[in-house]
Amino acid sequence: MPTSRYEKGLAKLQEIDGDAGARVVESLRDIAPDFARYLIEFGFGDIYSRPGLDLKSREIAVVAALTALGNAAPQLRVHIQAALNVGVTRDEVVEVIMQMAVYAGFPAALNGLNAAKEVFSAN
Numbered sequence: 001m002p003t004s005r006y007e008k009g010l011a012k013l014q015e016i017d018g019d020a021g022a023r024v025v026e027s028l029r030d031i032a033p034d035f036a037r038y039l040i041e042f043g044f045g046d047i048y049s050r051p052g053l054d055l056k057s058r059e060i061a062v063v064a065a066l067t068a069l070g071n072a073a074p075q076l077r078v079h080i081q082a083a084l085n086v087g088v089t090r091d092e093v094v095e096v097i098m099q100m101a102v103y104a105g106f107p108a109a110l111n112g113l114n115a116a117k118e119v120f121s122a123n
Contacts, residue, residue, distance in 0.1 A: 009045030016048070017082045019042055039060060058082035060096055067097050067112035068104035076112060080119040090120055 013021035021040060028036040048058060059082050066076040080093055093116050103111035 005045035007045075009040035009043065012044040012048045013040060016044075016059070017078070017085055020078065020082070034051055055086040056083070056088055059086050059088055060092065063088075063093060063112075064083040064096050064100055067100040067108055067115075070108035070111060071103060073115050074113060076115045077119050080116050081123075084119070084123070090116075 010021045024039065025033070025036045028118075044082075048055070053061075059079060062079045063076065063083050066072045066079055083093055086091070094113065097109055097112035097116060100112060
């Protein structure tokens, strides 16, 4: 059983997306290794590990939020893949993104659908 926030976060991230945690840490090693640690400890060790929502619900919320932001396509693609990994269907991903047109506008939803299309075509 993980003993530190980092270990707990890395275990949760691995549950969601395989070796994504290792890729995040490696991608930031040269510029901001502390940021990678913060992301894993807080985002996944503290928040994703809370008992209030299952991983499917959490990833649906993240896909919606990243779509609404409209400026986080790389992260949106990662979380669309994570959503698929934890049991969200392609149809559910599309519906969540389409729902965001009401709240974030058609451009944000269109960009989200394009991100989803990229992820779906890679699978």
